[in-house]
Amino acid sequence: MPVAETLQEVAPEPNETSSPALPEEAYATLRDIFGLDDFRPNQARVIQSMLAGVPTLAVMPTGAGKSLTYQLPALLLPQPTVVVSPLIALMKDQLDGLPDQARPYATLINSSLSASELGARLRAIGNGQYRLVYxxxxxxxxxxxxxxLKRCGVARVVVDEVHCLSLWGTSFRPDYLFIGRAIEELGNPPVLALTATASRETQAEIVASLGACERVIASVYRPNLYFQVVRAGNRDDKFKALLDMCRRINGPIIVYARSRQSCEELAEGLRQAGIVADHYHAQVNDRATCQERFMRGQTRVLVATVAFGMGIDKPDIRAIVHYNLPQSMEAYYQEAGRAGRDGQPAVCVLLYAASDKGRLSTWLNEEALTRDDLRELFKALRRLMRGPCDVLDLTQLQRALPGDSESLVRVGLSMLERVGLLRRHFDSPEFATLTLSGLPAPDDQASQVAQLAGLSEGEPVEVDLLLLAERTGMPAAEIESHLLQWQDSGYLRLRGGPRLPLVELLPAPDDVAKRIDQLLRDYRERQEQRIEAMANYARSADCRHRSLAAHFGQRIAPCRNGCDICAPRR
Known part of the structure; x- marks a missing residue:
């Protein structure tokens, strides 16, 4: 009997109820635009919430069809849906994957656009041309x-890969923590938060950041995936096991390794053994070409760091092999879940040696931020800032630090903000060009700003916005907002320069040292818990599917034949 059929009988969706009735136009769009006959489990529930404007957190595994839950209702809503996505590659992939009939109604906005193209797309959004904006x-x-965007009107905001807002997560993106503030600025349109993995703690962080929401939690169980842990005594044993799998398994394979050097060495070893393999990491000169070879099937085995995978829509991957112990169960499930997205059987293998836990702990401790790191970051920050509130070049800040650490700047600033030493506002241009139109000032404050800036009708003047804020007594974080409002009134024209992070130093709290120590202690404890959970999974004699589900707070029956514990002979 096929694996999928057997497993589905013993482990159905734990909280799936009968699908809600949707408007007939939703079913017509499903058939006529997306070419599908019916919704997958949980899709209809999320779509119903989207159409009704109910804030929702949907945790649905890879391959469950998360994209349809916002793409379909976006075509039915009267105003655009904004989709926040962490990677340009992921945005492009989503756009390219739309049906031909839907693609004209979608666009993306990223750093590659010129100012004129950005303006043209915003005007098109305001004119109702687009329904999906990535x-x-x-x-x-x-x-x-x-x-x-607010002038155009926004129907919904979708936050994809929402687990990226967790400070404790391995995929943490500081800009995700600002999304809640931005949604307020847009007038609080209803939010749909999407992810494939979120523990109960991460779900609580998401709700704390984005607000209360209805939760749709799908089963983490993937019946077509076979989970296996292969014990290996040493490095040679691991490579022999990897080589054996690459020879036995037909189809594309991703091998995840921790370091760039390991990726290169493993790929070279596989090539010498006659396997068509390549390596991928952040320092590869032409990553796009490397990725394209794998996507087209020219490379069968890709050995990569975890930098590869998010946003890669290759449904026929037949195996995901972890050469090293992953950093967490969440990371492992997300990465392993890239196998078998076409619904066909696939294998997820973890190569595990007894020394792996200690090596992972050592590596993460070396990478972890310390109190000295945060002190150096804060000192560099104060040296570069010209006052208590200033725009900041993050590249310059990075270069001012020992080791030129991008992660220290990226994560460290968020930590300093969390302990109350600084506040990062909306990014702001340092300079802007202002031109009076000749219309009367809408209020006294506008007239005062024009006078202090030396503005005269029809004459463009370049203005230092921070200096102007200081002269007028306005908060530096608010001056651009006022200028935009006065531009809407027709009083002036505003052309801003390149935007930089606007950082405000705050008076140090009396207990700041205690706050920092507690934050770092919490971070360390979370890290140790993640490592222990991953090692326990590797050593466990319980069903692999059941162990994964339990980590995410779900209870399922043993899979019977979907893992090496329940069906070792597979």
Missing amino acids: IAPERLRQRAFLHA
Whole structure:
């Protein structure tokens, strides 16, 4: 009997109820635009919430059809749906994957667009041409962009890969923490938050950041995936096991390795053994070509760091092999879930040696931020800032630090903000060009700003916005908002320059040292818990599917033949 049929009988969706009735136009769109006959489990529930404007958190595994839950209702709503996505590649993949009839109604906005193209797309959004607008999270830190979106009108905001907002997560993106503030700026349109993995703790963080919401939690169980742990005594044993799998398994394979050097060495070893293999990591010169070879099937085995995978829609991957112990169960499930997206049987293998837990702990401790790291970051920050509130070049800040650490700047600033040493506002241009139109000032404050800036009718003047804020007594974080409002009234024209992070230093709390120590202690404890949970999974004699489900707070029956514990002979 096929694997999928057997497993589905013993482990059905734990909280799936009968699908809600949707408007007939939703079913017509499903058939006529997307070419599908029916919804997958949980899709109809999420679509109903989207159409009704109910804030929703949907946790649905890879392959469950998350994209349809916002793409379909977006075509039915009267105003655009904004989709926040962490990677340009992921946005492009979603856009390219739309049906031909839906693609003209979607666009993306990212850093590659010129100012004129950005303006043209915003005008098209305002004119009702687009129903789906994909953006990167850092765009939401730009008040001028939000102001333009607000004028266009936004029906819904979709936050894809929402687990990225967890400070404790391995995929943490600081800009995700700002999304809640941006949604307020847009007038609080209903939110749909989507992810394939979220523990109960991560779900609580999401709700705390984005607000209360209805939850649709699908089963993490994937009946077509066979989970296996292969014990290996040493490095040679691991490579022999990997080589054996690459020879036995037909179809594309991704092998995840921790370091760039390991990726290169493993790929070279596989090639020498006659396997068509390539390596992928952040320092590969032509990553796009490397990725394209794998996507087209020219490369059968890709050895990669975890930088590869998010946004890669290759449904026929037959195996995911983890050469090293993953950083967490969440990371493992997300990465392993990239196998078998076509619904056909696939294998998820973890190669495990007794020393792996200690090595992972050592590696993560070396990578972890310390109190000294945060002190150096804060000192560099104060040296570069010209006052208590200033725009900041993050690349310059990174270069001012020992080791030129991008992760210290990216994560460290969020930590300093969390302990109350600084506040990061909307990104702001340092300079802007202002031109008076000749219409009367809408209020006394506008007239005062024009006078202090030396503006005269029809004459463009370049203005230092921070200096102007200081002269007028306005908060630096608010001046662009006022200028945008006065532009809407027709009083002036505003052309902003390149935007930079606007950082405000705050008076140090009396207990700041205690706050920092507690934050780092919490981070360390979470990290140790993640490592222990991953090692327990590797050593466990319980059903692999059952162990994964239990980690995410779900209870399912043993799979019987979907893992090496229940069906070792497979």
